[in-house]
Amino acid sequence: MKVRVKFRKFGPIRFIGHLDLMRYFQKAIRRAELDIAYTSGFSPHQVMSFAAPLGVGLESNGEYMDIELNSVTTGEDMIKRLNASGVYGIEVTAMKLLPDDAGNAMASVAAAGYTVRFREGREPAFDYVNKVSDFFYKDTIPVIKETKKNTLEIDLKPGIFKFIANDDKSLYMLLDASSSGNIKPSQVMEAFGAEYGETLPDKAYTVTREETYMDISKKGRRRKLVPLDTIGIEIL
Amino acid sequence: MNYKLALSDDILMKIEKPARYIGNEVNAVMKNKEDIDVRFAMCFPDVYEIGMSHLGMQILYDMFNQMEDVWCERVFSPWVDLDKIMREEKITLFALESQDPIKDFDFLGITIQYEMCYTNILQILDLSQIPLFAADRDENCPIVIGGGPCAYNPEPIAEFFDLFYIGEGETQYENLIALYKEYKSAGYSRREFLKHAASLPGIYAPGLYEVKYHEDGTIADFMPTEAGIPSVIRKEMVSDVSNTYYPQKPVVPFIKVTQDRVVLEIQRGCIRGCRFCQAGQLYRPVRERDVDILKQYAVEMLKNTGHEEISLSSLSSSDYTKLPELIDFLIEECGKKKINISLPSLRIDAFSLDVMSKVQDVRKSSLTFAPEAGSQRLRNVINKGLTKEDIIQGSTLAFQGGWTRVKLYFMLGLPTETEEDIRGIAELSNEIAATFFDVVPKEERKNGKVQIVTSTSFFVPKPFTPFQWAGQCTKEEFLEKAYQTKRAIGSQLNQKHIKYNYHEADASVLEGVLARGDRKLSKVLLNVYNKGCFYDAWSEYFHNDIWMQAFEECNLSVDFYSHRERTLDEILPWDFIDCGVTKEFLMREWQKAQQEIVSENCKQKCQGCGAARFNCGICIESR
Numbered sequence: 104m105k106v107r108v109k110f111r112k113f114g115p116i117r118f119i120g121h122l123d124l125m126r127y128f129q130k131a132i133r134r135a136e137l138d139i140a141y142t143s144g145f146s147p148h149q150v151m152s153f154a155a156p157l158g159v160g161l162e163s164n165g166e167y168m169d170i171e172l173n174s175v176t177t178g179e180d181m182i183k184r185l186n187a188s189g190v191y192g193i194e195v196t197a198m199k200l201l202p203d204d205a206g207n208a209m210a211s212v213a214a215a216g217y218t219v220r221f222r223e224g225r226e227p228a229f230d231y232v233n234k235v236s237d238f239f240y241k242d243t244i245p246v247i248k249e250t251k252k253n254t255l256e257i258d259l260k261p262g263i264f265k266f267i268a269n270d271d272k273s274l275y276m277l278l279d280a281s282s283s284g285n286i287k288p289s290q291v292m293e294a295f296g297a298e299y300g301e302t303l304p305d306k307a308y309t310v311t312r313e314e315t316y317m318d319i320s321k322k323g324r325r326r327k328l329v330p331l332d333t334i335g336i337e338i339l
Numbered sequence: 340m341n342y343k344l345a346l347s348d349d350i351l352m353k354i355e356k357p358a359r360y361i362g363n364e365v366n367a368v369m370k371n372k373e374d375i376d377v378r379f380a381m382c383f384p385d386v387y388e389i390g391m392s393h394l395g396m397q398i399l400y401d402m403f404n405q406m407e408d409v410w411c412e413r414v415f416s417p418w419v420d421l422d423k424i425m426r427e428e429k430i431t432l433f434a435l436e437s438q439d440p441i442k443d444f445d446f447l448g449i450t451i452q453y454e455m456c457y458t459n460i461l462q463i464l465d466l467s468q469i470p471l472f473a474a475d476r477d478e479n480c481p482i483v484i485g486g487g488p489c490a491y492n493p494e495p496i497a498e499f500f501d502l503f504y505i506g507e508g509e510t511q512y513e514n515l516i517a518l519y520k521e522y523k524s525a526g527y528s529r530r531e532f533l534k535h536a537a538s539l540p541g542i543y544a545p546g547l548y549e550v551k552y553h554e555d556g557t558i559a560d561f562m563p564t565e566a567g568i569p570s571v572i573r574k575e576m577v578s579d580v581s582n583t584y585y586p587q588k589p590v591v592p593f594i595k596v597t598q599d600r601v602v603l604e605i606q607r608g609c610i611r612g613c614r615f616c617q618a619g620q621l622y623r624p625v626r627e628r629d630v631d632i633l634k635q636y637a638v639e640m641l642k643n644t645g646h647e648e649i650s651l652s653s654l655s656s657s658d659y660t661k662l663p664e665l666i667d668f669l670i671e672e673c674g675k676k677k678i679n680i681s682l683p684s685l686r687i688d689a690f691s692l693d694v695m696s697k698v699q700d701v702r703k704s705s706l707t708f709a710p711e712a713g714s715q716r717l718r719n720v721i722n723k724g725l726t727k728e729d730i731i732q733g734s735t736l737a738f739q740g741g742w743t744r745v746k747l748y749f750m751l752g753l754p755t756e757t758e759e760d761i762r763g764i765a766e767l768s769n770e771i772a773a774t775f776f777d778v779v780p781k782e783e784r785k786n787g788k789v790q791i792v793t794s795t796s797f798f799v800p801k802p803f804t805p806f807q808w809a810g811q812c813t814k815e816e817f818l819e820k821a822y823q824t825k826r827a828i829g830s831q832l833n834q835k836h837i838k839y840n841y842h843e844a845d846a847s848v849l850e851g852v853l854a855r856g857d858r859k860l861s862k863v864l865l866n867v868y869n870k871g872c873f874y875d876a877w878s879e880y881f882h883n884d885i886w887m888q889a890f891e892e893c894n895l896s897v898d899f900y901s902h903r904e905r906t907l908d909e910i911l912p913w914d915f916i917d918c919g920v921t922k923e924f925l926m927r928e929w930q931k932a933q934q935e936i937v938s939e940n941c942k943q944k945c946q947g948c949g950a951a952r953f954n955c956g957i958c959i960e961s962r
Contacts, residue, residue, distance in 0.1 A: 115342070115362070115363045116361075116363065118351050118361050123358060126595065132645070133647070133676070134365075134643065145703075146700070159357070306349050
């Protein structure tokens with residue numbers, strides 16, 4: 104049975120890269136003695152896939168991975184075991200059973216929400232809190248994207264679903280995170296700064312991914328974003 | 340756990356593998372500083388991935404942290420990228436767990452596993468802002484103590500250390516820590532503490548000894564400068580390896596380290612007595628761990644780490660008496676949990692091939708033989724029991740079992756080596772390839788061929804071996820021998836199935852110099868370090884030309900330390916250490932080597948090496 108695991112990543116652990124995070128969970132699942140399924144063959148490995156790799160240095164409150172289990176206890180018990188054998192900075196917050204027809208985690212990802220906080224003393228000089236909506240309502244937000252072979256101009260606008268300032272002067276952005284249109288918070292911040300004549304390097308702020316979303320709308324209808332494990336059911 | 344990191348986000352984001360520096364790994368030990376009397380920083384002076392793969396450090400980390408009032412933390416060499424930033428920004432080196440500066444610790448313990456890390460020791464001290472020379476340190480500095488195999492000849496680095504611990508760490512540290520607490524509360528001076536410490540078994544305080552030299556540079560006299568300080572220091576050793584410390588919850592790194600698996604040390608020491616091998620002499624007598632305890636450790640450690648592989652560790656696993664029982668247990672236990680078993684240092688025979696075919700993919704794995712010398716004559720000189728018949732028979736069985744890849748390890752530059760011995764390397768490689776074509780019928784040859792990989796390293800004479808008096812080849816001689824090997828392999832019938840690799844000669848010569856060096860070498864080490872050398876164990880950062888320049892500037896000769904054969908009456912820099920085997924035994928073996936006479940191993944017949952006075956292990960067991 105396929106189980107979707109939701110977890111947080113924070114503190115010193117934000118400097119662990121994606122591949123090492125996978126290794127972490129492979130070992131954590133063994134320590135927690137979950138009954139995970141293995142691929143067959145001479146070097147069997149755990150059936151495990153991640154939704155959206157998180158960049159090094161970013162924190163998250165809404166990461167997901169899918170694992171295949173041969174048997175389960177309860178969600179509560181398995182969460183407790185995973186966290187008890189884990190480290191400070193990785194916290195499993197939910198485990199839900201997926202319906203048989205659920206698509207894989209990575210292909211399901213449509214969007215992700217991020218909070219951007221400026222580091223103390225590194226806030227931009229312009230009135231960024233009030234400029235956020237001006238920027239968001241522009242018709243186009245052209246940026247230059249450098250690929251391995253050449254540079255091309257792309258428009259960020261269709262991929263920015265939401266961009267607002269929070270009461271504590273942090274920024275929230277909901278961005279396209281699908282495989283075809285993924286946008287990084289740093290791309291938006293760079294364009295945002297450039298619009299008002301400032302460079303906003305990524306070390307000027309921290310980024311927390313708040314949630315990862317899938318789109319459950321019917322084909323051709325308006326986007327309807329829900330957290331990735333909404334389609335799962337509690338394991339009682 | 341620890342929220343605070345010593346390095347800023349800016350720095351962590353611009354260096355390679357920031358996870359090397361953040362601590363917080365599974366099973367890392369955190370303690371409340373208020374409850375702690377003694378803070379011990381345990382250092383492996385190389386990069387994190389290498390240091391974290393070292394079992395000895397995990398054993399001592401676990402041992403120290405079992406002491407309630409001691410907190411032992413880890414520290415490694417920052418990689419070159421971070422090293423540069425730390426120097427530019429004057430950031431002091433810190434321990435991984437608390438992220439506190441090393442200079443505020445009570446002890447800095449450095450495990451010294453190979454000679455080419457000596458400059459990294461200076462890097463660690465320098466980045467920690469601790470004076471490089473022990474003589475310049477005061478009561479506010481940590482006590483810098485060295486241990487590990489290189490501590491058996493500590494002289495080249497003696498001036499940088501306050502103390503050395505000679506032998507296995509499990510036995511004396513508790514006493515040393517107790518003494519330190521006494522000293523701390525009574526407000527003794529640093530020197531008084533070092534004097535007291537020097538009277539503990541196995542502890543060497545180099546600052547309390549003086550060396551005098553003859554005009555030719557050899558040692559005239561080595562003695563303590565004060566009364567009550569021992570003139571000979573005997574190694575420390577665990578007599579019962581079953582009932583001692585063993586880390587059942589080793590730290591699990593986030594990043595992939597070299598030894599990314601559970602390591603089960605099945606025994607210490609080796610019965611074989613190969614004459615070039617230092618470990619084989621230092622860790623005598625061989626002591627086996629109880630098989631039931633090992634089974635229990637294996638299960639516990641796999642559970643506590645979540646590792647997907649377990650490996651047996653020892654100098655010669657095939658000699659472990661209960662090996663079949665242990666392996667059967669592991670195959671059964673690990674099969675259920677999809678855990679891989681890795682079996683290094685197995686002698687190739689029907690038993691080991693059967694085991695290997697059960698635990699690994701025969702098609703993808705290769706077999707390893709270490710004949711070390713190309714001819715039977717030279718194998719007798721080095722006392723390597725392996726015969727050509729053993730190798731051909733092992734290969735035959737292996738080829739029948741489906742293996743097609745064989746790795747062979749040899750040394751070049753062994754004492755008494757001739758061109759004929761070197762040709763023997765090529766001929767043996769060829770014969771193994773020929774065996775494949777004899778044994779495996781054409782229609783059964785997978786991919787149609789066999790692959791022999793022949794590798795040679797250059798012989799480095801080490802202290803406390805029968806070859807400690809031997810002259811080492813020069814770089815030019817080494818390279819000539821490598822070319823001879825290459826030519827000889829090229830002229831073999833099956834040469835296209837043999838791949839030949841050889842090491843760099845420069846580093847082997849320097850390793851030889853440092854291994855058998857004396858106190859005068861500290862000048863050279865400081866000189867090369869000040870010229871920017873460290874990470875010498877990494878070929879991309881090893882600069883032989885700078886080292887050669889340093890020897891010249893210090894007026895010291897490389898050949899004096901490496902190429903010169905010592906006479907039997909010379910005082911060797913490490914003679915004040917008693918490693919268990921006697922000098923008389925080593926001399927006997929050196930003479931037997933020259934007469935090409937083999938010595939029986941410890942299981943066959945006691946050779947009277949001197950280790951029997953430890954009254955344990957093979958020395959007291961019935962053979």
